[in-house]
Amino acid sequence: MNTPTRTELAELGEFGLIDRLAKNILPALPETFKGIGDDCAVLDYGGEEFTLISTDMLVEGVHFDLAYCPLKHLGHKAVSVNVSDIVAMNGTPLHITVGLALSNRFSVEAIEELYAGMAAACKDYKIDLVGGDTTSSRSGLVISITVVGKVGKDKVAYRSGANVHDVLCVTGDLGGAYLGLQMLEREKQVFVSNPTVQPELAGKDYILQRQLKPIARTDFMYDLKEAGVVPTAMIDISDGLASEVMHLCKNSKVGMVIFEEKLPIDESAMETARDLNLDITTCALHGGEDYELLFTIRPQDFEKLKNSPHITAIGYCLPAEDGIWLNTLNNNHVKLTAQGWAHF
Amino acid sequence: MNTPTRTELAELGEFGLIDRLAKNILPALPETFKGIGDDCAVLDYGGEEFTLISTDMLVEGVHFDLAYCPLKHLGHKAVSVNVSDIVAMNGTPLHITVGLALSNRFSVEAIEELYAGMAAACKDYKIDLVGGDTTSSRSGLVISITVVGKVGKDKVAYRSGANVHDVLCVTGDLGGAYLGLQMLEREKQVFVSNPTVQPELAGKDYILQRQLKPIARTDFMYDLKEAGVVPTAMIDISDGLASEVMHLCKNSKVGMVIFEEKLPIDESAMETARDLNLDITTCALHGGEDYELLFTIRPQDFEKLKNSPHITAIGYCLPAEDGIWLNTLNNNHVKLTAQGWAHF
Helix, strand or coil, rough: CCCCCCCCCHHHHHHHHHHHHHHHEEEECCCCCCCCCCCEEEEECCEEEEEEEEEEEEECCCCCCCCCCCCCHHHHHHHHHHHHHHHEEEEEEEEEEEEEEEECCCCCHHHHHHHHHHHHHHHHCEEEEEEEEEECCCCCEEEEEEEEEEECCCCCCCCCCCCCEEEEEEEECCHHHHHHHHHHHHHHHHHHHCCCCCCCCCCCHHHHHHHHHCCCCCHHHHHHHHCCCCCEEEEEEECCHHHHHHHHHHHHCCEEEHHHHHHHCCCCHHHHHCCCCHHHHHHHHHCCCCCCCCECCCCCCCCHHHHCCCEEEEEEEEEEHHCEECEEEEEEEEEECCCCCCCC | CCCCCEEEEHHHHHHHHHHHHCCCCCCCCCCEEECCCCCCEEEECCCCCCEEEEEEEEEECCCCCCCCHHHHHHHHHHHHHHHHHHCCCEEEHHHHHHHECCCCEEEEEHHHHHHHHHHHHHHCCCCCCEHHHHHHCCCCCEEEEEEEEEEEECCCCCCCCCCCEEEEEECCCCCCCHHHHHHHHHHHHHHHHHHCCCCCCCCCCHHHHHHHHHCCHHHHHHHHHHHCCCCCCEEEECCCHHHHHHHHHHHHHHHHEEHHHHHHCCCCHHHHHHHHCCHHHHHHHHHCCCCCCCEEHHHHHHHHHCCCCCCECCCCCCCEHHEEECCCCCEEEEECCCCCCCCC
């Protein structure tokens, strides 16, 4: 008798698991323009635009800690991380549905707080919450949001369209969300060992907001529209810059070089990294959760966008065989590796 | 200082909670034709048809027990219960996304089994799985599926369109899924107390399938299409006939009478109820999870459908002030009450 094989989830990691599962999930309908493998699926329901859809789950104890994450912020963030996936396809978000599994340790008022945050996010992004499911769970809180949006058929930005010489850009700044998390974790430890100590979070508003209430970059879509530019490839930064760079390279079959000196870092993130003895470049490369956009554009399009206050050029595309590199401050070439996501 | 109010989830129940939350979730977009409150939200993205969307979550220990629910069946069921929501609006399902939270006690092979079931369901219903999210959880398995479909703008069946004198019909038969669950629970108890005893499930195939692998009634939509009939109101039976009757009455502002003698019950469900000393009518009214369709049609439309092998007329609509009644076998009039869902 053969013993059935048992492969541990940790052996594959999230991306390996998705790759393995997706092999057996092949789309069959003409309405499926693009299935698994990008920030959203792209569906053709016959109108002049494509319909975009994406699902993201947030799990207590994995993605958030209610010890320092207010439910209202959490509701807002759960919507933002989903909206960010629509924006990463250059689309306009329209609707969300919300699945909620929760234990009876939550009161009705607590759930109302969570929903107040989601409602506020809906207002911010001009989208409607149109349905969902609420059920009990044996332990923690699980939030599963699905977002639907639209995009012009000639405006979609996939992960796969980057070309050699395209300019690699990023919106906003990097590393803040990760450093905000480190601050919160530190203060939680202090509180656990001595509950009378007041938290030392003064002057940390920016990085705390980056962690607790990130904002999806719908504003940047207006810059793109105004400039008449469609990125050749785009992805949102949820797992960290390095991981997303690898995704773009893999999907577009290009290499890349990024320049450490160009990485946009906020002053307060820099300071916090120093205080915590962390390397700020590592935070920016691998921190994740910044929900900024990483995209490539043709050099001539960069000219049209270079005055946008929202973006920074951080590198450019190389032939695939040239590999993926970080050019450091002291001008060394270092091979880029992704740490990415390893929940299991 | 005021003590903040704490209302327990159990005080409100699922429907009360949804009502309370929905009050603050008002749709603002012209694209939102119908938000929270039916089996699906109805979205107008500009084509000739509406887009339908619905989300359903299945939580381990609440909706399923892996002690007797094979992962492949579970995957199939998770898709079916979502597809059923599209069918309940008289729509055609097209796409699903899958959110999965799971702990490392699951192997990659186990997840592949789950996905194999979902892939089989996609094939059965001619839909595509186009995306999702896979993450870890601290304990049990949570499956959150969102389904998207289409429906002609003049073909939508809401919960709210039933009129006095409309005929109340149901597809298939009732109570089987609940009795299947009772059999599985009984055998689990036997197994726990004596693991060497073989399960006594011979002859129970039908009700076990009803529980473990229910089928959404996409087939019935063809009957409707062929007869050129659109139900005045429709809902799928997830929480039990009585609960769904109450939903139709509340949303349509009508009363109803249903006849015990007309309730369609399969022979094996009847037998099992006898064996387990359960009242079969109670199983049919409150058992739930049959995923059949409950709908109302105009009397003249009933003529066109009455030869369909799939449907049974079980009652008719009354003025709202006449109330909601069960006419029993011995011709008593009993006020119908919903037990419905009370997970918390």
